[in-house]
Amino acid sequence: MYEGKKQEYFCEKFIEKPFKNINNLNMFKIDNVEKKDKNLSVKWSDGEQSNFNYLWLRDNCPTAHDKDSNHRMFNILEVSKDINPKNYSLNDDGKLKIEWSEGNHTSYYDPKWLRENCYTINNKKKYISPYQLWDNNLSKNFESIYIDHDEIINSDKGLVKWLELLHHKGIAIVKNAPIEKKSAFDVLHRISHFRETFFKTPFEVINIPKPNNSAYTAHALRNHMDLPWFELPPGYQFLHCLINDAQGGDSSAIDGFAVAEYLKKNEKEIFETLISVPLKFRDKDYTQESHRSFHAPAISLTKDKDFHDIRFSVATMDALDCHPDQMDKVYKAHHRFGNLLHDDKFQIKFRLGPGDIFSFNNRRVLHGRTAFNPNSGHRHLQGYYLDRDEIIGRLEYLKKQKS
Numbered sequence: 001m002y003e004g005k006k007q008e009y010f011c012e013k014f015i016e017k018p019f020k021n022i023n024n025l026n027m028f029k030i031d032n033v034e035k036k037d038k039n040l041s042v043k044w045s046d047g048e049q050s051n052f053n054y055l056w057l058r059d060n061c062p063t064a065h066d067k068d069s070n071h072r073m074f075n076i077l078e079v080s081k082d083i084n085p086k087n088y089s090l091n092d093d094g095k096l097k098i099e100w101s102e103g104n105h106t107s108y109y110d111p112k113w114l115r116e117n118c119y120t121i122n123n124k125k126k127y128i129s130p131y132q133l134w135d136n137n138l139s140k141n142f143e144s145i146y147i148d149h150d151e152i153i154n155s156d157k158g159l160v161k162w163l164e165l166l167h168h169k170g171i172a173i174v175k176n177a178p179i180e181k182k183s184a185f186d187v188l189h190r191i192s193h194f195r196e197t198f199f200k201t202p203f204e205v206i207n208i209p210k211p212n213n214s215a216y217t218a219h220a221l222r223n224h225m226d227l228p229w230f231e232l233p234p235g236y237q238f239l240h241c242l243i244n245d246a247q248g249g250d251s252s253a254i255d256g257f258a259v260a261e262y263l264k265k266n267e268k269e270i271f272e273t274l275i276s277v278p279l280k281f282r283d284k285d286y287t288q289e290s291h292r293s294f295h296a297p298a299i300s301l302t303k304d305k306d307f308h309d310i311r312f313s314v315a316t317m318d319a320l321d322c323h324p325d326q327m328d329k330v331y332k333a334h335h336r337f338g339n340l341l342h343d344d345k346f347q348i349k350f351r352l353g354p355g356d357i358f359s360f361n362n363r364r365v366l367h368g369r370t371a372f373n374p375n376s377g378h379r380h381l382q383g384y385y386l387d388r389d390e391i392i393g394r395l396e397y398l399k400k401q402k403s
Contacts, residue, residue, distance in 0.1 A: 028112040030090055050118045054084050058100060061107040079103060127304040132168045133258040135346045145169060149177040152187050156398055159190050163395040166236060170364040171253060174357035177240060184240040184357055184384060192390035195234045198288060202382035218374045223254050223341050223366035224313040229281040229292045235388025237362040239381045241352040246379040248372030254347040256310030257364050259340045260299050273333035274298040277326055282318035293318060298337055309363040312341060341366055
């Protein structure tokens with residue numbers, strides 16, 4: 001349903017082609033520059049046309065940034081809104097030279113930088129989602145999301161493979177990790193630092209007396225995200241299986257973005273309710289001297305109308321407080337969404353073994369488990385959180401190092 005040719009096309013177009021094009025030097029040659037009322041019009045040698053606003057150009061002068069920190073030191077508020085080029089030209093190495101009407105300042109712009117950051121051209125491009133949606137068909141090729149622990153530890157190539165799975169599919173299973181307590185620190189440090197919460201790092205997913213969270217019981221857990229009551233819940237979660245020989249305790253996962261896409265295409269009224277009406281989530285942890293709650297819609301979107309977050313947790317959703325006129329349709333939408341998030345057409349089921357690290361996008365892939373019998377054996381997982389920025393930022397850095 002969500003596998004196959006469409007994803008292969010994505011991988012080719014989104015990952016490879018931009019790197020090929022970016023080395024096309026002819027693209028970066030400026031043929032002509034013309035001064036307009038509020039912008040410079042640049043004609044490129046490949047026929048493309050760019051319009052660069054004067055304030056934007058002055059704000060992005062290469063000298064505006066500190067050479068070490070790369071932070072902008074120039075303050076655009078120090079010039080007037082009427083600033084414009086007093087003189088402009090192309091110098092011998094093709095750079096655009098601008099003498100400004102204010103501040104006795106001259107700027108030199110590399111054409112490659114101007115082209116890569118040209119908002120005129122970039123805003124004409126069709127947005128291509130980085131996400132590869134999946135459903136239960138992933139079960140037929142489950143090994144496609146496996147990555148060996150030592151491959152990540154010993155090579156950047158293995159690390160990139162893991163990060164690409166996490167970013168694009170939102171899920172990966174690290175295989176053959178050590179099974180000693182806290183031994184996942186080494187492989188996770190290949191990415192970045194951790195997102196600390198009051199659960200500590202790592203947190204222990206075991207059956208305990210008087211639990212402060214349903215994860216610390218032997219009960220079944222519905223598919224859910226962790227910590228939806230935070231303003232910014234952790235981006236990624238890593239569950240490291242140390243032992244799992246109890247009866248039951250099998251895992252489930254579902255791509256919330258795939259379910260949201262289904263609703264967007266097939267049940268528009270439900271979808272519109274889920275993206276527009278905030279739900280209320282509350283932390284009910286009796287060990288905490290704090291009351292945490294947050295309102296957010298079940299599905300949130302990016303500026304490009306792509307999926308950003310899924311917030312769903314029956315266990316921690318508080319009493320709804322939306323407008324009385326909305327209550328019935330909100331429950332109708334929540335009921336439908338919740339059922340689809342447990343539908344076997346979408347979810348996958350699997351069993352974690354010792355040395356597996358179940359890695360997933362906490363704000364996209366919902367996870368759950370079946371009940372287990374604590375008297376039949378032991379089940380012990382250790383959990384870690386990382387923010388989404390660390391996954392994407394590390395991946396972008398490693399890709400740039402390769403290019």
